Amino acid sequence: MSDGAVDARYSEAQGDKKGTQPLLVLRPKTTAEVSAVLSICNAHGQRLVTQGGRTGLSSSARVCEGEAVLSLERMTALDPVDSDAGTIVVDAGVALQTLQETADAAGLMFGVDIGARGSATVGGNVATNAGGIRVLRYGMYRAQILGLEAVLADGTVLSSLKGLAKDNSGYDLNQLFIGSEGTLGVVTRACLKLHPKPLYESNAFCALPSVEAAITLLSRLRSAMGPMLSAFEIIFPAVYESALRFSGKQRPVQATGDVYVLAEIQGTKAEVDNERFAEALIQACEDEIVSDVTVSQSPREFRAIWELREACSHYITSCSNMVGCDISVALREMPGFLSSADIAVRTADENASFNVFGHLGDGNLHYIVGTEKPDAVTDAILSCVKAANGSISAEHGIGLDKKQWLHLCRSDAEIAAMRRLKAAFDPNGILNPGRIFDMPAQQPPEKDARS
Amino acid sequence: MSDGAVDARYSEAQGDKKGTQPLLVLRPKTTAEVSAVLSICNAHGQRLVTQGGRTGLSSSARVCEGEAVLSLERMTALDPVDSDAGTIVVDAGVALQTLQETADAAGLMFGVDIGARGSATVGGNVATNAGGIRVLRYGMYRAQILGLEAVLADGTVLSSLKGLAKDNSGYDLNQLFIGSEGTLGVVTRACLKLHPKPLYESNAFCALPSVEAAITLLSRLRSAMGPMLSAFEIIFPAVYESALRFSGKQRPVQATGDVYVLAEIQGTKAEVDNERFAEALIQACEDEIVSDVTVSQSPREFRAIWELREACSHYITSCSNMVGCDISVALREMPGFLSSADIAVRTADENASFNVFGHLGDGNLHYIVGTEKPDAVTDAILSCVKAANGSISAEHGIGLDKKQWLHLCRSDAEIAAMRRLKAAFDPNGILNPGRIFDMPAQQPPEKDARS
Numbered sequence: 001m002s003d004g005a006v007d008a009r010y011s012e013a014q015g016d017k018k019g020t021q022p023l024l025v026l027r028p029k030t031t032a033e034v035s036a037v038l039s040i041c042n043a044h045g046q047r048l049v050t051q052g053g054r055t056g057l058s059s060s061a062r063v064c065e066g067e068a069v070l071s072l073e074r075m076t077a078l079d080p081v082d083s084d085a086g087t088i089v090v091d092a093g094v095a096l097q098t099l100q101e102t103a104d105a106a107g108l109m110f111g112v113d114i115g116a117r118g119s120a121t122v123g124g125n126v127a128t129n130a131g132g133i134r135v136l137r138y139g140m141y142r143a144q145i146l147g148l149e150a151v152l153a154d155g156t157v158l159s160s161l162k163g164l165a166k167d168n169s170g171y172d173l174n175q176l177f178i179g180s181e182g183t184l185g186v187v188t189r190a191c192l193k194l195h196p197k198p199l200y201e202s203n204a205f206c207a208l209p210s211v212e213a214a215i216t217l218l219s220r221l222r223s224a225m226g227p228m229l230s231a232f233e234i235i236f237p238a239v240y241e242s243a244l245r246f247s248g249k250q251r252p253v254q255a256t257g258d259v260y261v262l263a264e265i266q267g268t269k270a271e272v273d274n275e276r277f278a279e280a281l282i283q284a285c286e287d288e289i290v291s292d293v294t295v296s297q298s299p300r301e302f303r304a305i306w307e308l309r310e311a312c313s314h315y316i317t318s319c320s321n322m323v324g325c326d327i328s329v330a331l332r333e334m335p336g337f338l339s340s341a342d343i344a345v346r347t348a349d350e351n352a353s354f355n356v357f358g359h360l361g362d363g364n365l366h367y368i369v370g371t372e373k374p375d376a377v378t379d380a381i382l383s384c385v386k387a388a389n390g391s392i393s394a395e396h397g398i399g400l401d402k403k404q405w406l407h408l409c410r411s412d413a414e415i416a417a418m419r420r421l422k423a424a425f426d427p428n429g430i431l432n433p434g435r436i437f438d439m440p441a442q443q444p445p446e447k448d449a450r451s
Numbered sequence: 452m453s454d455g456a457v458d459a460r461y462s463e464a465q466g467d468k469k470g471t472q473p474l475l476v477l478r479p480k481t482t483a484e485v486s487a488v489l490s491i492c493n494a495h496g497q498r499l500v501t502q503g504g505r506t507g508l509s510s511s512a513r514v515c516e517g518e519a520v521l522s523l524e525r526m527t528a529l530d531p532v533d534s535d536a537g538t539i540v541v542d543a544g545v546a547l548q549t550l551q552e553t554a555d556a557a558g559l560m561f562g563v564d565i566g567a568r569g570s571a572t573v574g575g576n577v578a579t580n581a582g583g584i585r586v587l588r589y590g591m592y593r594a595q596i597l598g599l600e601a602v603l604a605d606g607t608v609l610s611s612l613k614g615l616a617k618d619n620s621g622y623d624l625n626q627l628f629i630g631s632e633g634t635l636g637v638v639t640r641a642c643l644k645l646h647p648k649p650l651y652e653s654n655a656f657c658a659l660p661s662v663e664a665a666i667t668l669l670s671r672l673r674s675a676m677g678p679m680l681s682a683f684e685i686i687f688p689a690v691y692e693s694a695l696r697f698s699g700k701q702r703p704v705q706a707t708g709d710v711y712v713l714a715e716i717q718g719t720k721a722e723v724d725n726e727r728f729a730e731a732l733i734q735a736c737e738d739e740i741v742s743d744v745t746v747s748q749s750p751r752e753f754r755a756i757w758e759l760r761e762a763c764s765h766y767i768t769s770c771s772n773m774v775g776c777d778i779s780v781a782l783r784e785m786p787g788f789l790s791s792a793d794i795a796v797r798t799a800d801e802n803a804s805f806n807v808f809g810h811l812g813d814g815n816l817h818y819i820v821g822t823e824k825p826d827a828v829t830d831a832i833l834s835c836v837k838a839a840n841g842s843i844s845a846e847h848g849i850g851l852d853k854k855q856w857l858h859l860c861r862s863d864a865e866i867a868a869m870r871r872l873k874a875a876f877d878p879n880g881i882l883n884p885g886r887i888f889d890m891p892a893q894q895p896p897e898k899d900a901r902s
Contacts, residue, residue: 170857175623222647394619
């Protein structure tokens with residue numbers, strides 16, 4: 001189950017955060033093998049870091065000193081789609097894109113999409129409760145999960161792959177493993193919900209005079225389009241202009257705005273749904289909520305609008321000296337947060353450059369700043385998040401990178417409860433130790449710390 | 452915080468399962484008071500049973516010997532609706548119907564509806580992860596919850612009422628309290644998601660030749676209607692005929708079927724959506740999937756169709772000597788389950804009478820049998836659930852009533868993991884003890900069993 005020489009890829013991580021060399025790499029092929037590995041490591045207090053596609057953005061999977069890598073890259077089996085039920089059971093090492101393509105081939109769709117789809121795996125997506133562009137319509141990854149198979153630190157296998165839409169027979173243990181970044185168990189398989197394919201989709205790109213106007217437009221489109229509204233993205237002017245230059249793409253609207261919005265609908269009937277969508281947008285123009293708008297009239301135009309949104313991410317990836325915060329605040333707090341963060345960041349670094357975009361429909365912004373003072377700028381942004389009663393991680397997780405700021409959005413009581421869970425399920429602290437939070441006393445591991 | 456004399460209502464429960472007299476009744480008005488009560492009870496090992504509307508169907512809230520009642524009936528505050536965000540924060544003692552009416556007055560809707568709406572409370576709904584008729588469209592109660600305030604056995608308050616759609620900052624502790632039937636903490640407040648009101652709704656009543664045909668119809672309507680399909684209920688002939696007699700209502704279709712289906716859509720535009728709905732149903736008639744169908748053409752007809760479904764529940768409530776199982780199985784297992792359960796129940800009691808109806812869209816049946824041999828019949832039904840790899844409780848929970856059968860659908864490893872959680876969060880076993888499962892050694896309570 002282990003390679004002789006350790007390949008360098010296991011030490012790679014996003015950006016410039018390279019992990020150390022792992023002690024060894026374990027590459028189990030089945031849940032039973034994962035169980036055997038964990039049972040032995042637990043008995044010997046050997047710390048492990050679980051790896052999927054290593055695309056995480058907060059260094060949960062980065063190798064720390066003294067850790068072995070538990071890579072699920074060989075667990076890539078997919079069961080056939082159950083079309084009547086709209087479900088599929090897949091191994092943790094399956095790439096998101098493979099899952100999407102398998103659903104598509106069966107005439108269905110998977111509800112989560114993120115940029116790293118080609119490498120990010122189901123196991124990592126579960127462990128980080130991945131979000132992305134269509135949370136507004138389909139929810140986070142948590143909402144896609146009908147059941148999991150997971151292995152506890154002591155090798156216990158918990159299997160819940162029945163594919164039941166409703167099951168209130170005792171505690172839902174699956175929830176423990178979703179978004180806990182591999183610290184409570186290793187997810188090996190998942191039963192996932194698939195959705196009917198949209199019969200029709202369209203999008204629009206708008207220039208708006210203010211973020212307040214964007215929030216009003218969101219509220220109006222929610223009322224007008226109901227569950228059809230499937231994405232509502234915001235782009236601020238600096239990153240919009242940079243993404244246009246970087247990608248060489250055409251401006252979708254001629255007017256300039258204080259903010260730009262990409263709204264998407266997934267409907268059932270082209271003429272009717274797009275007419276309603278266009279009506280709501282035209283009314284918003286007449287009411288001076290929107291300054292300028294383009295509604296896509298073809299699949300080509302639809303893709304072009306999405307490509308501009310994706311160009312924002314590509315532009316950011318091409319830059320160096322960027323610090324990124326993935327934050328969320330309630331919509332009513334958003335305008336105040338943006339003003340205060342702007343001032344706080346400029347105070348921390350007068351030369352800071354701002355790149356702000358994200359999923360406004362979920363109150364989630366990627367707030368990315370070009371700066372030579374990363375810690376001071378991060379402090380500034382996340383302190384404003386605290387003041388706005390928001391979250392310092394909307395979708396990327398805490399990992400190693402953000403744990404020093406966790407107390408800004410979670411109370412001492414909450415962090416103590418997280419530690420209670422960690423102590424109950426991983427008493428020797430072998431699973432992704434030090435991710436999200438540290439345990440108070442890092443004593444030498446015992447065979448059963450609770451006895 | 453306690454009444455002098457104990458009112459008899461705290462010992463009431465559904466049906467004929469009366470609780471014993473509680474030692475005393477505690478009626479806190481705030482989360483701080485709940486915290487003070489739990490802290491004192493925990494120090495003295497005083498067992499508590501938490502009560503909301505006492506409408507639960509598996510006796511989680513029934514008083515056992517030596518327990519005090521913690522009633523949240525005085526916690527009935529509602530914050531104003533946040534219309535832009537589509538959220539509301541309410542106290543645990545608020546009735547579901549009050550929540551629904553408050554959402555409605557703000558131009559929004561709450562996604563869960565159940566028959567006990569007038570008495571059932573938000574706290575009880577959270578603790579039992581309530582389901583109901585529109586899970587297909589809006590999900591279980593879990594999917595409505597953006598955050599909770601809850602009190603642990605030792606009085607620790609965990610508060611997460613920020614109303615964030617996305618928050619991956621560490622463990623989602625809310626999940627611990629959803630569906631754990633009050634055994635891990637006391638939910639005192641909830642931040643809940645509200646949905647846009649449907650612009651248009653319609654329903655249809657069908658007679659079909661078989662349960663297989665009903666499953667095919669479900670699959671077709673999912674494809675044709677996408678997210679508009681909001682309910683898909685099944686009624687078997689015996690309870691259909693009894694409900695018609697009991698209620699004196701008209702037959703919605705003239706043909707008789709081997710099963711009957713009520714399907715509902717929530718759409719945006721009457722002509723277009725109902726035309727598509729009718730087309731799919733007519734095609735199903737031509738393909739002999741459906742024998743006869745009525746599509747509602749007015750709000751009056753829409754209500755009349757729902758009233759027939761509700762008459763099934765009212766008829767069952769009027770009967771005595773009924774044992775009820777609230778089960779779910781994967782759709783592909785449903786026909787086999789029904790055949791085997793029919794044989795098994797007749798073997799257990801040759802005079803048994805069958806009343807089967809429920810939420811086929813979720814694989815959830817209320818399988819209710821008139822019998823003089825309740826334990827043998829329950830054994831028979833739930834053994835068939837085990838064989839079909841289903842759940843012995845789809846939405847009602849386990850409580851005191853079903854815990855002897857929990858092992859039929861949850862593994863020893865899963866039940867051990869549930870006990871690990873219970874030991875970590877309620878080491879003295881004061882919160883709803885003995886509900887869902889028993890702890891292995893019921894030792895006399897210590898001040899801190901973990902130290």
